Every structure is written in C-alpha cells, then in structure tokens.
Amino acid sequence: MSFMGEANFGENKENVAQKVQALVKQFDQITDQCVRFSQSASSAGGFEQSNFQRGGLRSTYDAERRKSLNIHRRSLNAANFQALNPDLDHVAQLGAQLRNAERDLEIRADLADSHAVFVLYKRISNRCEDLQEGKKMLLNAERAAQNHSVFEKRAQNCRRELDEKLISLQCRRNELQNLLDALRAFENHRAPMKEWLQKIQPTAEMVEISKDSSALDQLTAEYNRHYDDYMNLKKVTENLFKEFQFDDLKNLKSQWNEITEQWNGLTEIIIRTRKMQSPDIKTKQALCQCETWFKRQLTKLEFWNQNGFTVAEQKRIDDILEKSARLIATFRQNGDGIMASDSGRKSLETLEIQFDRISHLVRELRLKSPQSSPSAKCSASPTTSQTMSTRSTTICSSPQSETSSVNGAFVRVQFEPECLRDLLDCLRNYNRIKFSNYRTAMKVWAVQKRLNFDLIDLAHVDLLFRQLLLKNHGDLSIDEQFQILKPLFEKAHADFPTSIKDVRDAILKATELFKSLAMSNEARTIKMALSFLVNGNLDQKYRYIFGIYTENGEGTKEKMVEMFTDLAKFPRLVGEDSSRFGLKSAPCSTASLFKHVADSNGQLKVEHVTVDQFLEWTHLNPETLTWARSLHHLIRSEFSKHKNAKCAGCKMYPIVGLRFKCLHCFNVDMCQNCFFARKTIKGHKPEHELQEYYEKVGDCTVRREFLLGLGMLKSAYDRVRRQPTRSQILTTPTQRLGQTEDLSQAVACMLNLATEHSRI
Known part of the structure; x- marks a missing residue:
C-alpha cells in the first residue's frame, strides 16, 4: 500500500512534517468517532433519552423509530379508536405487531450499524497502516538529514584542513624560494672571491719574501678594491646562517670558513710586510709628536728673535735646546729601525733639519742676551709685557716660580707641564674676549673639552665615588688619582673611541690639571673639580658640590667660604684671578648667600643654609658665579640654531650658539663671536643693553x-x-x-x- 504516493515522497523535511501532523489529526478525529459510536452501541438496550440523543448511527435509528411510533399511534387513534368500545384483543394484537415491528427495526438498525462499523474499521485500519508507513519514511528522512549534516561538517573540516595545508605549503614554498635566492647570492659572491684569493695568494707570498714596496702597494690596492666584496659576502653569509636552517648548512659553513681563512691570511701578510717596511706605531707617534713640538719651539724662537725676550724666557731658550738635543739623540740611537722605512727616514731627516734650525736660532739669541751684550735691548714692548703678565694662563705643574726684572717691572713666570702646552696656547686665544664672565667661561669650557671631561657624566662620577668609598678629607696620591680616573676615561674611550685615542695620556693631563688647580692632593678639591668639569646639569653640580663641603645637608659659613674658595680656583686656573672671580671673592659670596637666606626667612641672622636655599641663591645669578652660569649657557647653546635671526655684524644666518638681541635698536641681532669682540655695527652703540638667548x-x-x-x-x-x-x-x-x-x-x-x- 502506498502512502500519498511513494514516488512523490522526495520532498523536504518541512513538508513531510506538515503532512504527518495532518494525518495524526485526522486519525485522532476518527478514533473519537469510533469511541462515541461504541459507547452508543453498548447502551442501545435501555432506550434512554440521553443515549438516543448522542451522535452516530444510533441517533438516526432512534429518530426514525420515534417517527414510526408516532405515525402508528396516530393511525390507531384514527382507525381503531374512533368507536367508543374498542376491541381489547385487537389492541393486544396490535401491541404484539408493534413489538415485532420494533424488534425487526432494531435488528435492521443493528445490522446497518455493524456494516457501518466494519466499513469504518477497514478505513481506519488502512489509514493506520498508511500512517505507520509514513512514520517509517519520516524517520528514514530524518536519519538521512542527520547523515547529510554530519557529512557537511566533515566536508567543512576537510576543506579547512586542506586550506591550512595549502597555506603552509605556500609559506614553505616562499621560504624555499628565499633560501634559493640567498644560496644563489652566496654562490655569486663566493665564487669570484674564492677565485681571486687563489689567484692573489702566490703574489702575496712573493711580496712577503721580496719586501718590494711597489708590489706591496699594488697588493694593498688590490686588497682594498676587493674589501667591499668580502664585506658583502660576509653580510650575505651571516644573514643566511641567521635566517635559515637546512641540512647543507655545515657544508656552507666549511666553505665560508675556507674563504675567511684565506682572507685573514692575506691580511696578515700585508700587515706583516707593512710593519717590516715602517716603524712601529709608537715610534711613528713619537716622531709625529716630536716634529710638532719642534715646529712650535721654532715659532717661539723666531718670535723672540724678532721681538726680543725676557730673562725668564732666556732660561726657557736653554731648556728648549737641551730637550731638543736629548730627543734627537734618542731617535738617532734607534736609527736602524727608523731608517729601514721611507717614512721613518723622511721624518728623522725633517727632525734633524728642525734641530739645526733650533740650534742656529739659540746661538743668535744667546748673542742678543743681556749677559753677552749689555747694551742690547731684547725686552718685549710694555704692551706685550703687560699682556703676558696679566693674561697669561697659570696652568703649572708645580708651585715653583721665579721673579725677574725687565725694564724695572717684575714679571712672575710659572712653568707649564709639557702635556698642557697646547692647552695653554689655546687659552691665550680667548684673551680677545672683552667681557670677563664670558672670557672665563670660554676658557673653562676649553679646558673641559680639550681634556675630554665633557665625555664623562656626573652620574658615573658619583657612582664611582660611592664604589671607592672616597672620603672628603685627606690627600690622594698620584696612583690613587690614576685609579679614580682610569675607569672613567676607559668608559669614555669605549663610548667615544675617536675622541679619546690614548687613555693614559688623557689621565696624565687630568692629573696635571688637578695638581695645577689644587696646588695639593686634597681629596675634597679633586672631587669638586672632577664633578664640576664633567657633563651634567648646573643645578645638579651645585647640589653635589654642596654635599661635598657640608655635613647632614647644612652648611656653615666656614664651609661655604671653603667651597667658594675652591670654586674660585677655576678662574685662577685659566688666568682670570681678578677681584671679581678670584679667591678674594669667597667671603663676599658667603655674606651674600647668608644675607639672602636671612631676608627670605624674615630673620636678622642665620647660622646655616640648606642645599635648596643655596640653589635658590644661585638662580639669582650672583656676580661671583656669573662665569659658571655663562659656561652653562655656552654648553647648552653649542648646537642651538636661531633660524629667525641674522647676525648684523658677520651676516651669519642662522645664528649658531649664543644670540644677543639689542633692546634699543630695530632688528639688530649679534652672534657670540661679534659680541665677544664688540664688533661695531652701524646705528648700534656699545652701551645698549642686550638680551641673551642660549636656546631658540x-x-x-x-x-x-x-x-x-x-x-x-x-x-x-x-x-x-x-x-x-x-x-x-x-x-x-x-x-x-x-x-x-x-x-x-x-x-x-x-x-x-x-x-x-x-x-x-
């Protein structure tokens, strides 16, 4: 039996569900009718009014029966009871007939009801079978739908896995392509380099044996031409080893090591041959330094020969000749190693020529000296003597001095150490600056930069002092000073190798500076000088120096006088020992500081000051410390560019460094060089006040x-x-x-x- 057409059962899940719900509803209705009919049939013998009034075939039978009885009664009333005396027998017959007719009618009704029930039963059975078959097909459809969803999920998972595998394969393909490109680049650089190294190796061995200068120069030129190729190969190889890992990596490393060994061997051959042809580095440096010193002494001797000299300078003339003879004798003793090279031979010949010239000038100056020729006037002019006496830089290696009489005037001469002669000549150039605070600041700044103190940070100095547990009292020997300065300059050399080439020479100059500054080996003064000259903020330096001279953060008048006295040694160091900045200004500075603190607190007198009060006083820019503030401005303005200002004197645009703006003239700006020299500008007067700008x-x-x-x-x-x-x-x-x-x-x-x- 087919249910709703099995051929057309290829519908979706929603349509099948709707049809099943309709069948279930119809089945429920038929079941209810059967139940009602069975209830009516079971209660048919009673003839109660309530049973005949319920639905189904039985109710129809009851209605027909009532109708027949009513008709029969009306006929009886009309036909048999019209007479006044009815026949009782006839009535009984009629009653029996009526009962028989009623029984026949009931039998007929029962037969009709049984046939209807059988037909209804067959229909319900057929519908139930169709419903069961539909349910089976529905279950099969649901099972197929579930299998289909599971299949779709599996298909999606497979598709996702395939996509991931595809992406990984593409990434692997890109990696392999990059590796292939890197290997090709490595091979393109390696093959020519290997071929050139194999070709140049016999030539290098011949140059090492023959020591031919021209062949060595050609080999060096060839080496320099291929140096970039070697560095490119090295870069490519390092990137290859760093980025990729593959099976043939050991083979590539062996190839690269072979190239490196050949290149290093060639480099060693060139260096070894070059050393054999030239003196060692120390000898070469000594020759250069000696040649420079000879030139400087020749310049001095020629100047004295033309303009005259003093008695103190006559002693220096003898010292120059003695030292020159000692130096040239030292080089002549090692002449075999120096004469073996062309450069050493040329340098030694130059030194001998300069020494001959020095000897000749010394002989001429001795003839002009007052001892050999009393009538000769070889003293300098009064202007020159005054300038040298008042503006000479007093950097000295010892407190020794002598006093000489030249034309009735006494001149104090201090002996400078040899390692600071260049610095001394540099400081003399700043005497042209007309303003004392800027002149002092420029000289101290020159000392700081020339001795490389600007490459050391104040934080490193503080950390070193903490590690060494240095006290503020007592003296420091030369060895202890060397141990303090060594780690500082070694770190500066590591950070700035081009600025500090020789650490030992830098330390030697620094120790000589401390000796000149302190006139002793006092630890407190050395700590103050080192902390002030290194790189750092001015307020931080003042705070650190204040801590050196005070205890528990409070400074008394005696301690402040000592601090200002040591600070005044910087102007004295660079030849600016005047009453404004010199040692005599320490009591005035102390009095000004304590007066300011007392006025700020509303008191008449104070016994001590704190570091914050001291810093507040320094912000007022006291006259005795104006050079320190100017030094700070110079350092901060070293790389400052004032893009909106043009110098009215030298036309510098933009102005670099300090900028000075006239407050009286229209659009008049000056750079620091024109301001220091007090250059004349049209329309501008020297007495006009200027505004200083050290930053944009x-x-x-x-x-x-x-x-x-x-x-x-x-x-x-x-x-x-x-x-x-x-x-x-x-x-x-x-x-x-x-x-x-x-x-x-x-x-x-x-x-x-x-x-x-x-x-x-």
Whole structure:
C-alpha cells in the first residue's frame, strides 16, 4: 500500500512534517468517532433519552423509530379508536405487531450499524497502516538529514584542513624560494672571491719574501678594491646562517670558513710586510709628536728673535735646546729601525733639519742676551709685557716660580707641564674676549673639552665615588688619582673611541690639571673639580658640590667660604684671578648667600643654609658665579640654531650658539663671536643693553611678548605726552632690561617685538 504516493515522497523535511501532523489529526478525529459510536452501541438496550440523543448511527435509528411510533399511534387513534368500545384483543394484537415491528427495526438498525462499523474499521485500519508507513519514511528522512549534516561538517573540516595545508605549503614554498635566492647570492659572491684569493695568494707570498714596496702597494690596492666584496659576502653569509636552517648548512659553513681563512691570511701578510717596511706605531707617534713640538719651539724662537725676550724666557731658550738635543739623540740611537722605512727616514731627516734650525736660532739669541751684550735691548714692548703678565694662563705643574726684572717691572713666570702646552696656547686665544664672565667661561669650557671631561657624566662620577668609598678629607696620591680616573676615561674611550685615542695620556693631563688647580692632593678639591668639569646639569653640580663641603645637608659659613674658595680656583686656573672671580671673592659670596637666606626667612641672622636655599641663591645669578652660569649657557647653546635671526655684524644666518638681541635698536641681532669682540655695527652703540638667548625662542613666548608690548607702548606714549622730555619704559615684559630716552627708542623696541612676531 502506498502512502500519498511513494514516488512523490522526495520532498523536504518541512513538508513531510506538515503532512504527518495532518494525518495524526485526522486519525485522532476518527478514533473519537469510533469511541462515541461504541459507547452508543453498548447502551442501545435501555432506550434512554440521553443515549438516543448522542451522535452516530444510533441517533438516526432512534429518530426514525420515534417517527414510526408516532405515525402508528396516530393511525390507531384514527382507525381503531374512533368507536367508543374498542376491541381489547385487537389492541393486544396490535401491541404484539408493534413489538415485532420494533424488534425487526432494531435488528435492521443493528445490522446497518455493524456494516457501518466494519466499513469504518477497514478505513481506519488502512489509514493506520498508511500512517505507520509514513512514520517509517519520516524517520528514514530524518536519519538521512542527520547523515547529510554530519557529512557537511566533515566536508567543512576537510576543506579547512586542506586550506591550512595549502597555506603552509605556500609559506614553505616562499621560504624555499628565499633560501634559493640567498644560496644563489652566496654562490655569486663566493665564487669570484674564492677565485681571486687563489689567484692573489702566490703574489702575496712573493711580496712577503721580496719586501718590494711597489708590489706591496699594488697588493694593498688590490686588497682594498676587493674589501667591499668580502664585506658583502660576509653580510650575505651571516644573514643566511641567521635566517635559515637546512641540512647543507655545515657544508656552507666549511666553505665560508675556507674563504675567511684565506682572507685573514692575506691580511696578515700585508700587515706583516707593512710593519717590516715602517716603524712601529709608537715610534711613528713619537716622531709625529716630536716634529710638532719642534715646529712650535721654532715659532717661539723666531718670535723672540724678532721681538726680543725676557730673562725668564732666556732660561726657557736653554731648556728648549737641551730637550731638543736629548730627543734627537734618542731617535738617532734607534736609527736602524727608523731608517729601514721611507717614512721613518723622511721624518728623522725633517727632525734633524728642525734641530739645526733650533740650534742656529739659540746661538743668535744667546748673542742678543743681556749677559753677552749689555747694551742690547731684547725686552718685549710694555704692551706685550703687560699682556703676558696679566693674561697669561697659570696652568703649572708645580708651585715653583721665579721673579725677574725687565725694564724695572717684575714679571712672575710659572712653568707649564709639557702635556698642557697646547692647552695653554689655546687659552691665550680667548684673551680677545672683552667681557670677563664670558672670557672665563670660554676658557673653562676649553679646558673641559680639550681634556675630554665633557665625555664623562656626573652620574658615573658619583657612582664611582660611592664604589671607592672616597672620603672628603685627606690627600690622594698620584696612583690613587690614576685609579679614580682610569675607569672613567676607559668608559669614555669605549663610548667615544675617536675622541679619546690614548687613555693614559688623557689621565696624565687630568692629573696635571688637578695638581695645577689644587696646588695639593686634597681629596675634597679633586672631587669638586672632577664633578664640576664633567657633563651634567648646573643645578645638579651645585647640589653635589654642596654635599661635598657640608655635613647632614647644612652648611656653615666656614664651609661655604671653603667651597667658594675652591670654586674660585677655576678662574685662577685659566688666568682670570681678578677681584671679581678670584679667591678674594669667597667671603663676599658667603655674606651674600647668608644675607639672602636671612631676608627670605624674615630673620636678622642665620647660622646655616640648606642645599635648596643655596640653589635658590644661585638662580639669582650672583656676580661671583656669573662665569659658571655663562659656561652653562655656552654648553647648552653649542648646537642651538636661531633660524629667525641674522647676525648684523658677520651676516651669519642662522645664528649658531649664543644670540644677543639689542633692546634699543630695530632688528639688530649679534652672534657670540661679534659680541665677544664688540664688533661695531652701524646705528648700534656699545652701551645698549642686550638680551641673551642660549636656546631658540618658542612661538608662544614671542606672541606673549608682542601682546604685552602693545600695552607697554600705549603706556609709554601716554607718558611722553605728559612729559615730552623724557620717558621711562620697560623694553620687554620678561626682564628689566633698561630705560629709553625718547619715544623713537620705545617704538624701535616695539618694532623688534613685531618683527619677532612676524617671523613665526
């Protein structure tokens, strides 16, 4: 039996479910009808009104029976009971007939009901079979759908795995392609290099045996031409070993090691041959230093020969000749090794020529000396003597000195150590600076840079002092100073190898500087000098130096006098031992400091000061320490570029370093060189006040000065109207810089601010 057509059962899950639900509903309705019919059939013998009124075939039978009885009764009433005396027998017959007819009717009704029930039963059975078959097909369809979903999930997982494998294969393909490219690059660099090394090896061996200079030069030139190729091969090989790991890596390493051994062997041959043809490095350096020293002494002797010399300088002339003879004798003793090379031979010949010239000049100067020729006047001019006596740098290796009389004037001569002669000559060049604070700052800065103290940080110095547990009292020997300076300069040499080439020479110069500065080996002074000369913030240096001279963070007057006295040794070191910055200024500085602290606290007298109070006083830029603040500004302005300013003197644009802006003239800026030399500028007077800029001025500062200047210009104009002869205005809102004489100067100051604003 087919259920709704098996051929058409290829529908989706939703349609099948709907049809099954309809069949179940129809089955439930038929079942209810069967139940009601069975209940009616089971209660048919009673003829109760309630049973005949319930639905089904039985109710139809009851209605027909009632209808027949009513018709039969009406016929009886009309036919048999019209007479007044009815026949009772006939009535009984009629009752029997009626009962028979009723029984026949019931039998017929029962037969009709049985046939209907049988037909209904067959229909219900067929429907139940169809429903069961439909349920089976539905279960099969659901099972197929579940299998289909599982298959789809498996297909998705397989597809995902295939995609991942494809991506990994593509990545592997890219890696293999990169590896192939790297191997090709390695082979392209390796093959020519290997061929050249095999070709050049016999030539290098012949050069080493023959020691031919021309052949060595050719070999060196060939070596230099292939040096870049070797470095490229080295770079390619390092990248190959770093990025890739493969089975044939050991073979490549062996090939690279073979190339490296051949290259290093060639390098050693060239170096060994070159050493055999030239003196060693120390001898070469000694020759260069000696040649430089000879040139410098020749310059001095020629100057004295032309302009005259003093008695103290006559002693130096003898020292120059003695040292020159000793140096040339030393080189002549080692002449075999020096003469073996062309460069050594040429240097030695140059030294001998210079020594002959020195000997000749010394003989001429001895003839001009006062002892050999009393009438000869070989003293320097008064201007020269005064300049040398007042501006000479007092760097010395010992406190020894002598006093000589030249034309009735006494000149104090101090002996400089040989390692600081170049520094001494450099410091003399700064005597042209007209302002003492900038002159002192430039000289101290030159000492700092020439001795490489600017390459050492204050933090490293502090850490070293903590590790060595150095006390602030007592003396330090030369060996102890060497042990202190050695790690500092070694670290600076590691960080700046081109600036510090010889660590021992740098330490020697530093120890001589400390000896000249302290005139003793006192530990406190050496710590102060080292911490002040190294690289660091000025406030940090002041704070650290204050801690050296004080205990528990509080300084008394005696301690402050000692600190200011040692700080004043820096100006004395560079020849600026005047009353303004010299040792005599220490009591004045101490009095000013304690007076400022007392006024700030509202007291008449204080016994000690703290480091914060000391720093607050230094921010006021006291006169005795103006050189230190100027030094700080010079260091910070070393690489500063003022892009909106052009020097009115030398036309430098942009101004690099310190910038000085005139507060009276319109659009007049000066660089530090023109300012130090007090260069004359048209329309500008030397007495005009200047504003110093050690950093580039920000746009906000210029705008603020411009806006505040507008109000000042208005107030100045009002004062001129009230008092035309004289007006007093402030030229800048940020600092009290001076007073102007008339309204034209006030307008010029305002135009300066407007010019700055227009350059933004």
